[in-house]
Amino acid sequence: MSSRREWLVILKRALRTPRGYIGLTVAGLVVLIAIFGPWLAPHNPTQTVTETFGTPGGGNGLLGGDAIGRDVFSRVLAGGRTLLGVAAAATLLGVVIGVLLGVTAAYLGTWKDGLIMRVVDVFLAFPQLVFALLLVSVAGTHTWLLILAVGISHAPQVARVVRAAALDVCERDFVKAVELYDTPSLRVMMGEVLPNILSVVMVELGLRFTYSILIIAGMSFLGFGLQPPAPNWGLMINENRIGLVVNPWAVIVPAGLIAVLTVGLNTFTDAIARASLGVDRPVEEAAVITPVQLGLE
Amino acid sequence: MTDVHEHIAGGDAPLLSVESLRVVVTGTGSDVVDEVSFALRAGEVMGLVGESGSGKTTVALALMGHTRRGLTIDGGKVLLEGRDILMPNTDLRELRGASVAYVAQDPVSALNPALKVGTQLREIFAAHPDVRPPEGGVEGRIAEVLADVRLDSVGAVLESYPHQLSGGQQQRVMLGMAFACRPKLIVLDEPTTGLDVTTQRHILETIRSLCERYRVGAVYVSHDLAVVADIAGTIGIMYAGRLIEYGQVSTAFRAPAHPYTRGLLRAIPDPARAHVLEGMEGQPPRPGSRPDGCFFAPRCPFCEPSCSEGFPLAVAIGSEHWARCRRAEEITLLPPLGELPERDHSGKRAGTAPLLEVKGLDAQYGEKPVLHDVSLNVRPYRCLAVVGESGAGKTTFARCLVGLHSHWTGEMTFAGEPLSSDRRKRGREQIRRMQYVFQNPYTSLNPRKTVGQLVEQPLRELLDISGSERRDRVVTALEEAALNASYAARYPDQLSGGERQRVAIARALVVEPELLICDEVTSALDVSVQAAIVELLHRLQVTRGLTLVLITHNLALVRSIADDVVILRDGRVVEQGQTVLDNPQSEYAVQLLADVPTLSLAAHP
Numbered sequence: 001m002s003s004r005r006e007w008l009v010i011l012k013r014a015l016r017t018p019r020g021y022i023g024l025t026v027a028g029l030v031v032l033i034a035i036f037g038p039w040l041a042p043h044n045p046t047q048t049v050t051e052t053f054g055t056p057g058g059g060n061g062l063l064g065g066d067a068i069g070r071d072v073f074s075r076v077l078a079g080g081r082t083l084l085g086v087a088a089a090a091t092l093l094g095v096v097i098g099v100l101l102g103v104t105a106a107y108l109g110t111w112k113d114g115l116i117m118r119v120v121d122v123f124l125a126f127p128q129l130v131f132a133l134l135l136v137s138v139a140g141t142h143t144w145l146l147i148l149a150v151g152i153s154h155a156p157q158v159a160r161v162v163r164a165a166a167l168d169v170c171e172r173d174f175v176k177a178v179e180l181y182d183t184p185s186l187r188v189m190m191g192e193v194l195p196n197i198l199s200v201v202m203v204e205l206g207l208r209f210t211y212s213i214l215i216i217a218g219m220s221f222l223g224f225g226l227q228p229p230a231p232n233w234g235l236m237i238n239e240n241r242i243g244l245v246v247n248p249w250a251v252i253v254p255a256g257l258i259a260v261l262t263v264g265l266n267t268f269t270d271a272i273a274r275a276s277l278g279v280d281r282p283v284e285e286a287a288v289i290t291p292v293q294l295g296l297e
Numbered sequence: 298m299t300d301v302h303e304h305i306a307g308g309d310a311p312l313l314s315v316e317s318l319r320v321v322v323t324g325t326g327s328d329v330v331d332e333v334s335f336a337l338r339a340g341e342v343m344g345l346v347g348e349s350g351s352g353k354t355t356v357a358l359a360l361m362g363h364t365r366r367g368l369t370i371d372g373g374k375v376l377l378e379g380r381d382i383l384m385p386n387t388d389l390r391e392l393r394g395a396s397v398a399y400v401a402q403d404p405v406s407a408l409n410p411a412l413k414v415g416t417q418l419r420e421i422f423a424a425h426p427d428v429r430p431p432e433g434g435v436e437g438r439i440a441e442v443l444a445d446v447r448l449d450s451v452g453a454v455l456e457s458y459p460h461q462l463s464g465g466q467q468q469r470v471m472l473g474m475a476f477a478c479r480p481k482l483i484v485l486d487e488p489t490t491g492l493d494v495t496t497q498r499h500i501l502e503t504i505r506s507l508c509e510r511y512r513v514g515a516v517y518v519s520h521d522l523a524v525v526a527d528i529a530g531t532i533g534i535m536y537a538g539r540l541i542e543y544g545q546v547s548t549a550f551r552a553p554a555h556p557y558t559r560g561l562l563r564a565i566p567d568p569a570r571a572h573v574l575e576g577m578e579g580q581p582p583r584p585g586s587r588p589d590g591c592f593f594a595p596r597c598p599f600c601e602p603s604c605s606e607g608f609p610l611a612v613a614i615g616s617e618h619w620a621r622c623r624r625a626e627e628i629t630l631l632p633p634l635g636e637l638p639e640r641d642h643s644g645k646r647a648g649t650a651p652l653l654e655v656k657g658l659d660a661q662y663g664e665k666p667v668l669h670d671v672s673l674n675v676r677p678y679r680c681l682a683v684v685g686e687s688g689a690g691k692t693t694f695a696r697c698l699v700g701l702h703s704h705w706t707g708e709m710t711f712a713g714e715p716l717s718s719d720r721r722k723r724g725r726e727q728i729r730r731m732q733y734v735f736q737n738p739y740t741s742l743n744p745r746k747t748v749g750q751l752v753e754q755p756l757r758e759l760l761d762i763s764g765s766e767r768r769d770r771v772v773t774a775l776e777e778a779a780l781n782a783s784y785a786a787r788y789p790d791q792l793s794g795g796e797r798q799r800v801a802i803a804r805a806l807v808v809e810p811e812l813l814i815c816d817e818v819t820s821a822l823d824v825s826v827q828a829a830i831v832e833l834l835h836r837l838q839v840t841r842g843l844t845l846v847l848i849t850h851n852l853a854l855v856r857s858i859a860d861d862v863v864i865l866r867d868g869r870v871v872e873q874g875q876t877v878l879d880n881p882q883s884e885y886a887v888q889l890l891a892d893v894p895t896l897s898l899a900a901h902p
Contacts, residue, residue, distance in 0.1 A: 173741035176701060177804075180733060181758035182721055195745035 007198045014268070014275040023267030030261040034080025041074035045231045053243035053250070064247040067239050070231075072250045079231035079254065086147055086226065087212035093151030094212075095205055098158020099194070105159070106166035107189045117163065123156040129215055136224045146225060150215050154208045165200040169193050199276035206269030210262045217258055233258055310379065311336035312514040313360070313482055318373035320355050320364060327585035329368055330355045330538045332608075337531075339481070342508055342515040344525030344546065346561075347535030348823035349794075350581060356535070357484045357518045361397050362389045377482060395425045398475035402487040404467035408459040414470050415439070415455030421477050428478045442473040446503055465496035469503070476507055483508070486518045493686040494852075494892040501528045501894075520823065522565055523853075523894035526550060531617070534558050537581040537592040539608065544618030550896060552629040554612070554620035556599045562633045564828035566853035568878075568893045571640040574857060576829025580793045591622070599624050642860060644839040648677030650713075652812060652844050653698070658707035660690070660697050660868075667693045668705070668868040675812070675861075680838060680845040682855040684889075685865035692736075694865070695816045695848045699733040711812070729759045732805035736817040738797035742789040748775070749785030752804045759808050774807035775800075777841075779833055795826035802833065806841075813837075816848045831858055852878070852893050864889070 014020040042061070043049050050065030057064075063072035105116040123131070128150075135149040169175065175192050217234030219225035226232045228239070233254035240250035318333040330352040337343050347353040359370055362382050374381045382392060393399070401407040409417060418439050422429045430438045443451045446469040459467055468488055475483050485504065489497040505528055508515045519525050525532055525546065532549050534542040534557065542555040553559040563575040579596040582588060588595060590605035597604070603623060612625040622628065651674035660668040667690045675681050685691045696702035698709070700720030709716040711731060717723050732755075735741035742751055752771045756762065762770075772782045778799040789797055798818060805813055815834065819827035835858055837843050849855060855862055855878065862877040863870055864886050872883045881887045 173735045173737065174743040177733075177735060177741055178743075178754060178758075180699060180701065180720070180728065181755050182723075182725065182728060183758050192743055196743070 007202055010199050010202065010272060010275045014271040017271050017275070019267055019274070020271035023264050023269075023271055025264075027261055027264030027268055030080070030257055030264065031084065033077065033257070034084045037077030037079075038081055041071075041077040043071040043074040045070060045075040045078040046229045053240075053246040055247055056249060063249040063253055066236070066247075066250045067243060072236075072240075072247070072253065075231035075236060076233070076253050076257070079233050079236060080257065082143075082226055082230065083213065083216060083220075083232045083234065086143060087150075087209060087216050090147045090150035090216070091154065091205060091209045091212045093147060094154025094208055095158050095201065097151065097155040098204070099162050099201055101155065101159040102162025102164075103166045103189050103193055103197070106163045107170050107185060107193055109170075113163075117159075120156040120159050123152075124160070126153075128153040128157075128211070129218055132215055132219060133222070133224055136219065141224060141227055143226070146216065146219070150212055153215070154211065158204050158208065161204060162197060162200060165197045166193050169196045172196075199272070203269055203273045203276070206265055206272060210265045210269075213258060213262065311376075312339040312341075312378060313337040313516075314374070314376040315356075315360070316374040316376065318356065318359055318375065319371045320352075320359055320368050321371040322584060323367055323369045325585065326371075328371070328538060329584045330359070333373070333535075333538075333540045335533050335540060335543055337482075337514045337516065339512040339514050340509055341531065342505060342517055342529045344529030344532040345516055345518045345535065346520065346522055346525050346532060348520060348581065348825065350537075350583070351535040352538040353518045353520075353535045354486055355538075356540075357486055357516060359383075360482065360484050360516060361393050361399060362387060363393075391425070391427065394421060394480070395428045395478045396480055397482045397484065398478070398480040400468075400471050400475045400483065400485045400488045402490055404464065404471045405459070407471060408467060410459055412458075413455065414457055414459065414462070418442070418455070418470075418474060418477065421474055425478055438477065439473075442477050443470075445476060445507055446470075446473045447499070448473065465492055465500065468492065468496075468500055472500070472503065472507070476511065476513070479511060480513060483513050483515045484518070485515060487520070488517075489524065490519075490521075491687075493850075494889065494894075495686075497524070498527075498892045498894070504528060521894070522550070522561060522824070523896050526896050527894040534561075537587060538584065539592060539621065541593070541622070542620040544614070544620075548615060548618050550633075552614075553633050554614050554618065554625040554629045555593075555622045556597045556624075556628060557593050558620070559628060559631070559633050560596075560598075561824060562896065563637060564825045565896060566828075566831070566851070566857035568853040568856050568890065568895055571856050571858075572634065572637045573640055574828035574831050575637065576795075576827075576832060577825040578829075580795075593622075599628060640835070640857060645860075646678040646842045650677070651675055652677040652712055653846075654708075654710045655698075656708040658694070658697065658705055658709070660693055660702065660705035662693070662702075662704070666868065668697070671707075671865070671868070671870055673863050673870065673873060675844060675846055677811075677844050678838065678842050679860040680834075680847055680858055681861045681863065682847045682849060682859035683863045683865060684849060684852060684855055686850060686889075688867070689865040690868040691848045691850075691865050692816055693868075695733070695814050695846070698814055698846070699731060700728075701733075725759050729755075729808045730810050731812045731814065732808065732810035734798075734801050734805050734813065734815045734818050737821045738789075738794060738801050739821065741801050742797055744789050746788070747785065748780075748787050748789070748792075748800050751789075751800060752785070752807050755804060755808045770807055771803075774803040777806055777837065778803035779829075793826070794822050795829060798822060798826075798830055799833070802830075802837075806837070810843070812844045812846065814846045814848070817850070818847075819854065820849070820851070827854075834858065852890065853895075 048069040049071050050060040050069045052065060052067060052069050054060035054065035056062060061071045061073045066072050101116055101120060105113040131153045132149040136145060139145055170193060175188060178188055178192055216225050220232055220234030221238040225234060228235060236254040237251050244251055314336045316334050318330060319328055320330040321328050333356055345353045345356060358364060360375055364370055370383055375383050377396060419435060422435050440451050443454060448454050448466060448469050489500050517525065517529055529546050532546045533540050536557050542549060542558050553562060560577045566574055577596055582592055590607055591609055594600045594604040609621045609623045611619040611621050613619045614625060614629055653675035656672050658668055658671040671694060683691050683694060693702055697705045700723060703718045705718055749771055752774055753767050756767045756770060771785060775782060775784055780799050819830050834845060838845055847859060861875055863873040864877060866885055871885050877886060881890055
């Protein structure tokens, strides 16, 4: 196994386990629906084409109509792209901030570590959804603000996890070896520490992405997220729950897609975490590890 | 549980008989261990020796019907008093601990830190009601067992938690647990590796006397030939999953029959004589990529064309001595250390003023003092060895020198200039002139960088030279460390332990330092690799006029390479000078030298 692209090796190894390929297939299907759905929608998702809560079949389309008679099937197809896009952007933002904070705290240590982590703890005290809601309710519902709010709410949790992983790396001899040349801290952090915690960062990306989806869908449900009339799965659950008895599909399908995506992604992330820990490493690799390689003297 | 006693063998039958043992990687079927056969009598200690990855631990675990994760016992027999424990009807829970006991390498991880020692000892009898001493006898047996392993103040030991005992005491507790049920066979997996030489000698004596007294057969797994020579009666040498030589220790070491055994003996430094060491080139083939014919042939100086035709069968040399080599008989006739010359220090340059002076160095970790009033001089172009047991403060000393540890007071001057305790105040030039090589090459190289990037790094940080000049110097440094330029594109995990340590040495050499501080640089390596690294260091001293400070616990190694010796104990200098090993003055040095296990059998053929 070559080290340069450790994340690629771990990805490949994860995909060879049932957890990995089933998780990715399931999540991938939902992502594909979200990406290509808007082009496939048979009707304009914001126009009334059926009767209110029309039951499926006949003139009411595959999944019936919603609260104001729009085609549910079209809205399901069209309602994923923005949701997932915003979630991806927020995740990326949150993980980048979290990684920077975590690595810096771990590497600098002493009172600087204390300062960073206590500030992080203050943010951790707010439940994520409450924090994001607070920001959006004060400054208004803009998409960029939504991304910022959700992203920032992730950062403290990512920082904690990354700091723990980086602490271990910072104590390794190869970091000390470079410190001996009086190398600037930033170069040690980026060149020595960060490349060795990429597997942790990968797991965080996957995990935080599912949380992002849930938070954004939750905020949409509460009316603070992505705004109507544009369709999105979280909003649809809210809009259509009053007609649950008449046309349950208008709620079940968007809720189900979010659930399936979350479960799929979590399963896949779990496979990556196991692969990077070596739990699911191929036996021929596991068998030839010698005590020396494990660092026992 | 069927009746074990039905099969108890007669007087001369072996206690343990292993026949064609085969252990494979689950699923792939490539063998980790194969064709391993040997026998052991009651009361006998057999040493099972090999370098890392040779399969010695795999064999040891198979003696209890166990394998590590991912391996399967695929064939062969392990007959304990005539009964095959590998048969599916064996009750392994009943067997392990009661009939076959195991002592692990590291007592710290083998003992449960949350339970008192007494509780853990009593658990054994709870787990094995069949062999429990009669009513009320358990406490008596425990006291007896602890006395056997020479642990005094039984009450106090039983009431302690493992962390309250020293490493040696913990390993004695492990031995006590192993002998508690009066097993027939005991498997010891490098039980003294983490211990000081003095403690090691006491533990070895205890094991030997207990095996004799209770007629217990022991299989002692180790990579250290000198330790095995000390404790074992017979020895089996493993290479790439095969048992390649078996015999009485005295005959096998005096007249080794396999080229690999001979090579090992020539690679090991002798505490009594400073001879040149001879490393073995190459490395053992891994499971699944082993050559046709003899596995050792690619590294073997005695290789001939027929060696590629199937793995050689065992050739008997004398009674109970055989080797799996076609040329075994002629190799036994060669004295193993015959033509190895004495170490020649005359090629080194001469200098007068000390390169490094240390005066009154006191160092502490937090509140805890580690070094007390250490004063010494490092002569230019010489090799100074700083020797001590674990906890003597030798690594702290090295770290103070290079600036990894800054909590010290005292005076250090390097080439006439004072050395600051704060690394950042030393300046690039001073940093460049003193380089440090870490103990463990598996942790000192960033796994995400190529060898070229690793070796180039100090040049980038410490010198202002052009990219092409940097690349030239990287290649030169790699070649000086006996690696060719093609290594620059590789990653550390594609290298063996010895190659990694060469990269670490090249990284230190690339900035052309005057002083090289080596902290236990060979302790994570196999002996054949260690020999090559030691020879490399000596050659660099002669060719480059390098001054060396060698931190080590290995006195034999010191004998082989050092000019000057400093012995540290509990952070104080006990003795120093050029003749410490030949003519020790302090009681401690005398004791230390006496406790070092030796291969004296081989040294004086």
